[in-house]
Amino acid sequence: MSTPGTPTERTRLRRHRERGTHDRADLNEVLDAGLICHLGAVVDGTPLVLPTAYGRIGDTLYLHGSVAGRTLAAAADDTQVCVTVTHLDGVVLARSVFDHSMNYRSAMIFGRPRTVTDADEVKAGLRAIVEHSAPGQWDTARQPSRKDLAATTVIALALDEASVKIRAGGPAEPEEQDADRLVWTGVLPIRQVWGAPEPDPAMPRGIAVPGHFADISGRRVDDNTDTAPASA
Numbered sequence: 001m002s003t004p005g006t007p008t009e010r011t012r013l014r015r016h017r018e019r020g021t022h023d024r025a026d027l028n029e030v031l032d033a034g035l036i037c038h039l040g041a042v043v044d045g046t047p048l049v050l051p052t053a054y055g056r057i058g059d060t061l062y063l064h065g066s067v068a069g070r071t072l073a074a075a076a077d078d079t080q081v082c083v084t085v086t087h088l089d090g091v092v093l094a095r096s097v098f099d100h101s102m103n104y105r106s107a108m109i110f111g112r113p114r115t116v117t118d119a120d121e122v123k124a125g126l127r128a129i130v131e132h133s134a135p136g137q138w139d140t141a142r143q144p145s146r147k148d149l150a151a152t153t154v155i156a157l158a159l160d161e162a163s164v165k166i167r168a169g170g171p172a173e174p175e176e177q178d179a180d181r182l183v184w185t186g187v188l189p190i191r192q193v194w195g196a197p198e199p200d201p202a203m204p205r206g207i208a209v210p211g212h213f214a215d216i217s218g219r220r221v222d223d224n225t226d227t228a229p230a231s232a
Contacts, residue, residue, distance in 0.1 A: 036085075038084045041071055048074075061083065062128050105165075107162060125156065136211075136212030137212075194216045194218065
């Protein structure tokens with residue numbers, strides 16, 4: 001059952017409020033359909049934005065990176081961050097360029113992340129990230145070694161302060177505006193799909209594509225019907 005979030009001054013929508021929602025189910029849907037998020041933090045007085053993979057377990061978002069990474073290090077230092085995920089679904093064409101728009105699904109999350117130090121939670125967070133990007137790989141590939149873990153920082157961000165904004169449909173413009181202008185109007189859909197798996201040339205011959213990727217070609221990236229992330 002979804003739990004509506006309580007808007008804060010940072011998540012309260014000022015423009016096009018009809019496109020917004022604070023419902024947890026809507027937030028989870030946007031997060032689970034994406035592969036890349038953008039982590040924003042202020043590092044040495046300068047705002048930096050880091051594109052990175054992520055994973056979700058319940059009401060917690062997990063991110064990881066090198067222990068030497070400046071943005072992640074700043075985020076792990078009990079500072080305020082902003083994480084965004086955006087899906088572009090189409091370009092909307094109207095009679096007037098002023099009314100052109102885009103169809104999208106986006107999420108924005110604010111908060112103070114915590115550095116994950118518990119060994120079991122570190123592995124659970126890394127598993128969520130791997131399974132979110134490539135479902136089935138965690139149990140197929142080699143597990144992280146002690147050296148791998150020592151070189152990796154994992155941070156956790158609660159989904160307590162977040163908002164979602166969604167636009168769908170055709171152009172929204174006054175009917176009387178440019179009504180006599182004969183210009184094509186509508187939507188140019190944009191869909192991200194998986195391609196056919198490309199084998200590593202250095203891989204020994206005879207190793208087949210794993211079953212969990214065998215039929216992935218042509219499938220929409222945000223279609224989690226058969227490739228839902230392990231983080232639920």
